[in-house]
Amino acid sequence: MKLTKTLPLATLVAIAPSLVVAQEAAVATDVTPYILTTLLFLIGGFLVFWMAAGFAMLEAGLVRSKNVTMQLTKNVALFSIAAIMYWLVGFNLMYPGDGWIIPGIVGTLFAPTSLEAVGLSASDAALDYASVGSDFFFQLMFCATTASIVSGTLAERIKLWPFLIFVAILTGIIYPIEASWQWGGGFLSEMGFSDFAGSTLVHAAGGFAALAGAFILGPRIGKYKDGRTIPMPGSNLALATLGTFILWLGWFGFNGGSQLAMGTVGDVTDVSRIFANTNMAAAAGALVALIATQVLYKKPDLTMVLNGALAGLVSITAGPLDPSLFGALWIGAVGGLIVVFTVPMLDRMKIDDVVGAIPVHLIAGFWGTLAVPFYTEDTSFLTQIIGFAAIGAFVFVVSTVIWVILKVTMGIRVSEEDEINGLDMAELGMEAYPEFHKG
Amino acid sequence: MKLTKTLPLATLVAIAPSLVVAQEAAVATDVTPYILTTLLFLIGGFLVFWMAAGFAMLEAGLVRSKNVTMQLTKNVALFSIAAIMYWLVGFNLMYPGDGWIIPGIVGTLFAPTSLEAVGLSASDAALDYASVGSDFFFQLMFCATTASIVSGTLAERIKLWPFLIFVAILTGIIYPIEASWQWGGGFLSEMGFSDFAGSTLVHAAGGFAALAGAFILGPRIGKYKDGRTIPMPGSNLALATLGTFILWLGWFGFNGGSQLAMGTVGDVTDVSRIFANTNMAAAAGALVALIATQVLYKKPDLTMVLNGALAGLVSITAGPLDPSLFGALWIGAVGGLIVVFTVPMLDRMKIDDVVGAIPVHLIAGFWGTLAVPFYTEDTSFLTQIIGFAAIGAFVFVVSTVIWVILKVTMGIRVSEEDEINGLDMAELGMEAYPEFHKG
Amino acid sequence: MKLTKTLPLATLVAIAPSLVVAQEAAVATDVTPYILTTLLFLIGGFLVFWMAAGFAMLEAGLVRSKNVTMQLTKNVALFSIAAIMYWLVGFNLMYPGDGWIIPGIVGTLFAPTSLEAVGLSASDAALDYASVGSDFFFQLMFCATTASIVSGTLAERIKLWPFLIFVAILTGIIYPIEASWQWGGGFLSEMGFSDFAGSTLVHAAGGFAALAGAFILGPRIGKYKDGRTIPMPGSNLALATLGTFILWLGWFGFNGGSQLAMGTVGDVTDVSRIFANTNMAAAAGALVALIATQVLYKKPDLTMVLNGALAGLVSITAGPLDPSLFGALWIGAVGGLIVVFTVPMLDRMKIDDVVGAIPVHLIAGFWGTLAVPFYTEDTSFLTQIIGFAAIGAFVFVVSTVIWVILKVTMGIRVSEEDEINGLDMAELGMEAYPEFHKG
Amino acid sequence: MPEYPLKGNIVKLIIAAIKPFKLEEVREALTSIGVRGMMVTEVKGFGSQSGHTEIYRGAEYAVNFVPKVKLEIVVSAAMADQVVETIQTTAKTDKIGDGKIFVLDVNQAVRVRTGELNDDAL
Amino acid sequence: MPEYPLKGNIVKLIIAAIKPFKLEEVREALTSIGVRGMMVTEVKGFGSQSGHTEIYRGAEYAVNFVPKVKLEIVVSAAMADQVVETIQTTAKTDKIGDGKIFVLDVNQAVRVRTGELNDDAL
Amino acid sequence: MPEYPLKGNIVKLIIAAIKPFKLEEVREALTSIGVRGMMVTEVKGFGSQSGHTEIYRGAEYAVNFVPKVKLEIVVSAAMADQVVETIQTTAKTDKIGDGKIFVLDVNQAVRVRTGELNDDAL
Numbered sequence A, B, C: 001m002k003l004t005k006t007l008p009l010a011t012l013v014a015i016a017p018s019l020v021v022a023q024e025a026a027v028a029t030d031v032t033p034y035i036l037t038t039l040l041f042l043i044g045g046f047l048v049f050w051m052a053a054g055f056a057m058l059e060a061g062l063v064r065s066k067n068v069t070m071q072l073t074k075n076v077a078l079f080s081i082a083a084i085m086y087w088l089v090g091f092n093l094m095y096p097g098d099g100w101i102i103p104g105i106v107g108t109l110f111a112p113t114s115l116e117a118v119g120l121s122a123s124d125a126a127l128d129y130a131s132v133g134s135d136f137f138f139q140l141m142f143c144a145t146t147a148s149i150v151s152g153t154l155a156e157r158i159k160l161w162p163f164l165i166f167v168a169i170l171t172g173i174i175y176p177i178e179a180s181w182q183w184g185g186g187f188l189s190e191m192g193f194s195d196f197a198g199s200t201l202v203h204a205a206g207g208f209a210a211l212a213g214a215f216i217l218g219p220r221i222g223k224y225k226d227g228r229t230i231p232m233p234g235s236n237l238a239l240a241t242l243g244t245f246i247l248w249l250g251w252f253g254f255n256g257g258s259q260l261a262m263g264t265v266g267d268v269t270d271v272s273r274i275f276a277n278t279n280m281a282a283a284a285g286a287l288v289a290l291i292a293t294q295v296l297y298k299k300p301d302l303t304m305v306l307n308g309a310l311a312g313l314v315s316i317t318a319g320p321l322d323p324s325l326f327g328a329l330w331i332g333a334v335g336g337l338i339v340v341f342t343v344p345m346l347d348r349m350k351i352d353d354v355v356g357a358i359p360v361h362l363i364a365g366f367w368g369t370l371a372v373p374f375y376t377e378d379t380s381f382l383t384q385i386i387g388f389a390a391i392g393a394f395v396f397v398v399s400t401v402i403w404v405i406l407k408v409t410m411g412i413r414v415s416e417e418d419e420i421n422g423l424d425m426a427e428l429g430m431e432a433y434p435e436f437h438k439g
Numbered sequence D, E, F: 001m002p003e004y005p006l007k008g009n010i011v012k013l014i015i016a017a018i019k020p021f022k023l024e025e026v027r028e029a030l031t032s033i034g035v036r037g038m039m040v041t042e043v044k045g046f047g048s049q050s051g052h053t054e055i056y057r058g059a060e061y062a063v064n065f066v067p068k069v070k071l072e073i074v075v076s077a078a079m080a081d082q083v084v085e086t087i088q089t090t091a092k093t094d095k096i097g098d099g100k101i102f103v104l105d106v107n108q109a110v111r112v113r114t115g116e117l118n119d120d121a122l
C-alpha cells in the first residue's frame, strides 16, 4: 500500500495493485479509478484537516483558562507553519521517488512541491493512482497532525516562538525523513515494517517529539509538590469533548484515506472495513476507560474517557484494515486501558503532559504498531519493534538536540511570574474568556 | 428502498431497482454503481456520526453547568455502547435476510456482524448494492442516534450506569427489532408503511424510550412548583446552537444516505432532491419557531428556534424525497410550530424533558410520518398511523418494563442532595467549567 | 466555468468543456461524469453549509457575552431566510438561462425553483453538468454566506427584525442580481471579468452590504471616545477559533465545488489544485498576521490571526485554480497583511465593524479579485476593477437605500439602555451564559 | 458615632455564608419577614467542611474550598435579631458546612436614587 | 477602640451597590476626587427593582435578582462624606434600582507591601 | 454594644485583598496559626498598580482593574493582630499591587448549624 504512495513521483505504472484488481473485474474505465482515488484523498484530506480543529479544541479545553488564548494561537500557527514547510521541503523529502540523497534514508532536499498543470489530460495523469494535488493535500494533513500532538504536552509553560521554530523543523524535516523510511519506500518498508496509517510514523513520532520537549522544558510550576501530583483541571470539558468528537470524525479520513485507492470493488470495500474498524476501536477505548476509572477511582473520569477513545483510534491506526471488528474492539480496548494506567505513571515520573498526548499517541501508538502481526500476514513482532525503535530513537534524539539548542539560545520557558499569571495576559495580553470570573 | 437494505445479506441480485435503472441508461459499468453507493454510505455514515457530537453539544448547552460533565460523559459512552451492541447483536437482528426467528417480527439473534474479506473481488460483491462494511457503518449511526435522543430528556437527574444499561438494551435489541419490521423487510414493510429515513423508526422510537423514562424517573427537583413551571435555563446557548448546526449538517447524510443508492442518474438526482428538501424543512422549522415565539411571547426564544430547526428535520425525515421544495417547506414549518406548542404542553403535564427531545423527535416524528401520503404514492394515512402506533407501543412498553426493573433493582435516580449539588461533583467529582463562577 | 452554471437551465449540451475533455480521454461513460459532478456539488454544498455554523461561532465568540444569544439567533435566522428566499426568488433570478428581463442585468423574477422529477432518467438529465437539485443546494449556500458577513459587522446594536428584513432582500434580490451579471452569464461575464468562486460576487458584496449598514447604524456606544478607540474584547476566543476552523474547512467546498465539474481527469485534478491552493492561502494569511502583530504590537493578536486566515481564504477565492502553490502563498499572505492594517484604519474612520468582516471580506476580496490576472490568462486588471466597482456600487447603493428606509420606517437600532444592558436580556430575555459571572 | 446626623434609625449589616441550594428558600423567608433587599455573591468557602478529596486523571487532591453563597443585608437594628434567626433556621440542614452569620454596625445607609438615609434608604 | 495604635487617621469602609453600566463613570469620578483604590465585585442584587418576569421555553418566571456591581472603598474618615456624595450623584439615574451606599467603621487598614497603617495604607 | 449578650469573646472581621497566586500560600499560613474558616471572592482591584495598557486589534487601552482575591475572615479579637500580620508577611511580594488588609468590629457571629455564638461559632 504505502509503496504506491511513491508512484505519482516515480514513473512506473505497471504493477499497481489497484489497477490490476480493476482489470480483473474487467470493468473499470481508464479514468474512473483515478477520479475516485483522487476524491478519496480530497475527502480524507478535509477530514484530517478537521483534526487540526479537534486538537485545538481538545487542548483549549484541557488547559486552564489563563492559557487558552495561547493554546489556540499555537494550534492555528502550527498548522499554518506545517502547511508551508511541507510544501517547501517536506513532501519531496518524504516521497523522493528515485531522488534519494542517502538511499532509503534521506530523500530529496529543498524541492518545493509543484502540482500538475491546470486541466491535466488523462494521458499525462498517473491513472493508476491519483492527482499529485490531492495526494499532497492529504499527506500534508498527516504532517500537521504530528505537530499538533506536541503542542498539547508542552502547554501552559512554553514560549510561543521557540515552539513554532521547533514545529517548522519537525514538519519540514524530522517528520518527512522518518516517514520516508516507510511510506516513501525507504529502508523500513524494505524491511517489511508495517504501519498502515501511522501509529508510529505520525502518532508515536509526535509523541517522541513531545516527550523530548517535556524533559527539557520540565513540569509546570506547582504540578509536583513534595512527591504528590497536584491536578490542574482543564477549564472547559465541553470543548475537550467536542475536540475528541472532531478527532474521531477526522480519523475516518485518516485511516480510510490511507487505503490510497478507491477505484475498485476491493479498494472501496476495504475502505469500508477501515471505517467500521476505526469506529469500533474508538468506542472500545472510550468504554474501557470509562469502566476502568469507575473501578479504580470509584468515579468515571471524562478526561480519561476522551483520552481512551483517542488511544483506541491510535491503536488501530497501524492496522485498521486486516482485523475483524472483534479484533478492532480488543485492540482499541487495550489502548483505552493503556491511558488509564500510563497517565498517572507519567505523573509519577514527573513528566508533565498537560493533555495526555504521550500516553495516547506514543504509548498507544507503540501498542498499535506491535499488534499488527496479530492480523496482518507477512509482518513480525520483531520487525515492528525495530521499526518503532528506529523512528522513536531518531525523532527523540533529533528533537532533544533541537530543544536544547532552542533552550540555550533563546530560552523556551516563560518566566515564573508569567507562568503563574498565565500565558494569555503575559505573552498575548488577551484573555480567551475576559468576562467570566476565574477561580 | 428499504427492502434493498436486506439484499447484501440475502443472495438475490436480479430485481434490484438501482441496477435496472442503470442498465436502462445503458451506461453503468458493473462496478461503478457499487463503488458509488458504498461511497454514499461512507459519507452519509460519517455525517451521521457527527450527529453524535451534535447531540452532545446541544445537550451540554441546555443543561445547567453543574451537570455538563455528566451529560458529556453520557453522550460519549452511549455512542460507544451503541457501536458495540449493534455489532454484537443489532445489525443482524435488524437485517435478518431470510433468517427470521419469528417471520417479519424478530430477526436473527446474537449473530455478531462480520464484514467481507479484505480485497473483495468484484465477483463476490453485491454489485447491485454496496459493501457490507459501509452499510453496517451507516446503519450503526442510526442506532446510536436513537440512544442520543434519550439522554437529553432524562438529563440532570438520572444515574450514569442504569442509563447506560438501558442504552445497551435499546441499541442492541429494542431498536433493531422495531426497525427490522420496516427496513429489515418485516411486517410493516409488507403492510406498505413508509418511513424513508426514520421519523418513526429512529426519532419517534427514541422519543418513546425517553418518554417512558421520563415517567418512571419523574421531573427534576423544583421543576414544577405549586402548579407553575420553574425554568432551568441552559448554561451555554452557544454550545446548544453549535450542536444544532452539527445535527443539521449530519442530517444531509441521514436522509441523503437513506436513498441507499448513488450509482445512477436517477439515484444521485434523488439524493440531491433529498439534500435540498432536508435543508428547506430545517429552515422553515427554525423560522416558524422564531416567528411563533415572537408572536406568542413578544420575545423570540433561541432554544425554541433550535428545537424548531430540528423538528423541521425530523418532520421531513419520513419522506424527504417525494415532496417539492414547497412541500418540504410547509411540512417543516408545521414541525416548527409543533415544538412551540408542545414544549409548554409537556410541562403542563409535568413531563420534564430537559432538552425538548420528545416534542422534536416523537411528536414531530409522528407528524412527519403522518404527512408522507401527501406526496408519496401508494401510502395511506391509516397505514402510517398503524405503523407509528405499532412501533410506539412496542418501544414504549418494553422501555417502561426495563426502566421499572432498573428502578427497583439498582435505582435510576441520584439522591436529592446529589441532584441539587449537581451530578458533576456528586457522581464524577469533576466540573466542566471549574474556573467559571456559577450563579 | 461560470457560464456552464447556466447550462442546466439552458438546453444546449454540445460545447460543454467538461464533456469535451471527457471524450478526448475517450473513456467517460455517459453518466459517470454527471454523477460525479453532482456528488461534487453535494459535498461542496454541505461543506459550505457548515460555514454558516462557522460564522455563527466566530461572531458569537467575538461579541460581548451580553449579546451572544442575539448573535446566535441572527445567524440561525439569516440562514433560514436565505434558504427560503433563494428558493422563492433568488436561484432563477441568478440563473435566468435565456429568461432575462433586462438582458445581462436582471434575470427571471419570482420563479420559485423546482427540481427534476424523482427517479430522473438519464435521457432527461443534463448529462454534461449535474442535477439541478445539487446545483441549487450548492448555490444556495453561497447566497447564505453573503448574509452571514453582514451580521458580524452590525452586531451588538442592530435590532433583530429590521436586520432580518434586510437579509431577505439581500438574499432574494440583491445578491442574485449582481451574481447573475457574472455567474448567470450576464454582462460582466461577457466583459471578461473573472471571479472563480466569488471574492467579489460573494465576499465583497456581503462586505459592501455590511459597510452600508455600518454607516447608517453608527458605532456601538462608547466605542470611540475623544478620538480614541475603546476595545470591546470578544467574550469567547475558543468559539471564535472554532468558527475560523469551520470556515477554513467549509472553504474547500466553497472553492473546490466552484470547479463545477468532477467527471474528468482534468476536472478532478483541478479540484485538487484548488484544495491545495486554498489551504496554502489560509495558512499564509494566518502566519503573516501572526508575525505582523508581533512586530507591530510586540504581542501576537489571536483575533487578527483568525481574521488573517480568513482574509487569505477570501484573497484566493477569485482565482484558486491557476496560481501555483507559491502564488497562493503570497496572495494569501497579502490578504493577511491587509487585515492587520485595515482593521485599525476602519476604527480611525469610526466605522465600527465588530468582527472585522469588512477588512476580511470586502478589502481582501478586492485584493483577491485584483490579483487574478497575475496567474489567469485572458484577464485584465482593468476589467477586474470595473467588475468589482460595478458590483460594489450596486450593492452599496441599494443596501444604503434599504437601510435608510428601514431606519426611518421601523428604526434599526436598539435603545441606548438596551444596548448597554445587552441585546440578550433586552430583546430576547435570555442570556447565553446565564450562570457565568460577567465582568 | 456623633459624626453622622441620625436621620432614620440605626441600621446593621448582616453578612451570611450559606449553602447555595438554600438561597431561594432563605430569600423567600426574609422577604416574608419584611426584608426588602440584599446583595448576593458566590464565594469559595473554607471551613471544617472543606478538605474532602477528589481524583483527577488518577491524582488525588484535597478540595479546600466549597461553593457558598454570601448574603449581605442591611436592616434596621430593630430587625437584626429576627433576620439572623430567620437565616439561621432556614439555612440550617444540620450538616457540617451550613455556614455562618455575622452582624456589623453601619454608620450610615443611603439610597442612591433619592438620597434617603438609614432605614428610610432600605 | 483602644486596642489599636492610631498611626494615621481613622478610615471608613464604604460599600456601594450600583448599576453595572455606571461603574466606569463612578470610578472616574472617584479618582478625580482623590480615591486611590477600591475593590469591585459583581453581585446579584435583590430589591424593589426585582421581580419582572421573563419567559423561557413558554414558562413564565420572575427574575428575582438583577446584576449589580458592588464597590468596597476604604477612605480616610475625613473623605467619607464626599465619597458617598460623589457615588450617589454619579450613580444616580433616577430609575429604580440605582442602588445603595453603606458606611462602616474600620479599626485598622494595612498596606501589605509596606505595612503602612490606616490612611497611609491607602 | 450593649444590645448583644456576649456569649463567647468578641470577634473581628478581617478583609484582605491579595494577589490571586498567593491565595493558597496565605490559606495554609492561616490554617497553621489556627484560623478555621474564611470566605474567598474574586474581585477586580483598582489601585496604584492599575493602568498598564494593552493592545486589542490595534487599539491601545488602559487596564484599570487587576484581578485580586478578597479574603473575609472572622476571628476572635485576640487573634486579629496575628492574623493581620500573617497575611501581610505571606502575601507580600514587595511589588506594587500586593494588596490591603482591613479590620472591622463584629457585633455577633453565629454558626448556622448549631446557633453557637461569637468565637464558639468559628
Ligand SMILES: Nc1ncnc2c1ncn2[C@@H]1O[C@H](COP(=O)(O)OP(=O)(O)O)[C@@H](O)[C@H]1O
Pocket (backbone or CB within 6 Å): D017, D044, D045, D046, D047, D048, D049, D050, D066, D068, D095, D096, D097, D098, D099, D100, F036, F037, F038, F039, F072, F073, F074, F075, F111, F112, F113, F122
Ligand atoms: N472564620 C470564618 N470567617 C468567615 N467565614 C467563615 C469562617 N468560618 C466558616 N466560614 C464560612 O462558613 C462556611 C461553613 O463553615 P464550616 O466550618 O465549613 O461549617 P460549619 O459552619 O457548619 O461549622 C465556610 O465554607 C465559610 O464560607
Ligand SMILES: Nc1ncnc2c1ncn2[C@@H]1O[C@H](COP(=O)(O)OP(=O)(O)O)[C@@H](O)[C@H]1O
Pocket (backbone or CB within 6 Å): D036, D037, D038, D039, D072, D073, D074, D075, D111, D112, D113, D122, E017, E044, E045, E046, E047, E048, E049, E050, E066, E068, E095, E096, E097, E098, E099, E100
Ligand atoms: N437592604 C439591603 N441590603 C443590602 N443591599 C441592598 C438592600 N436593598 C437593596 N440593596 C441593593 O441595592 C440594589 C438596588 O435596590 P432597589 O431596592 O432595587 O432599588 P432602589 O435602591 O432604587 O430602591 C439592589 O439590587 C441590591 O443590590
Ligand SMILES: Nc1ncnc2c1ncn2[C@@H]1O[C@H](COP(=O)(O)OP(=O)(O)O)[C@@H](O)[C@H]1O
Pocket (backbone or CB within 6 Å): E036, E037, E038, E039, E072, E073, E074, E075, E111, E112, E113, E122, F017, F044, F045, F046, F047, F048, F049, F050, F066, F068, F095, F096, F097, F098, F099, F100
Ligand atoms: N482604598 C481602597 N479600598 C479598598 N481596596 C483597596 C483600596 N486601595 C487598594 N485596594 C485593593 O488593594 C489592591 C492593591 O492596591 P494597590 O494600590 O494597587 O497596590 P499596593 O497595595 O501595593 O499599594 C487593589 O487592587 C485593590 O483591590
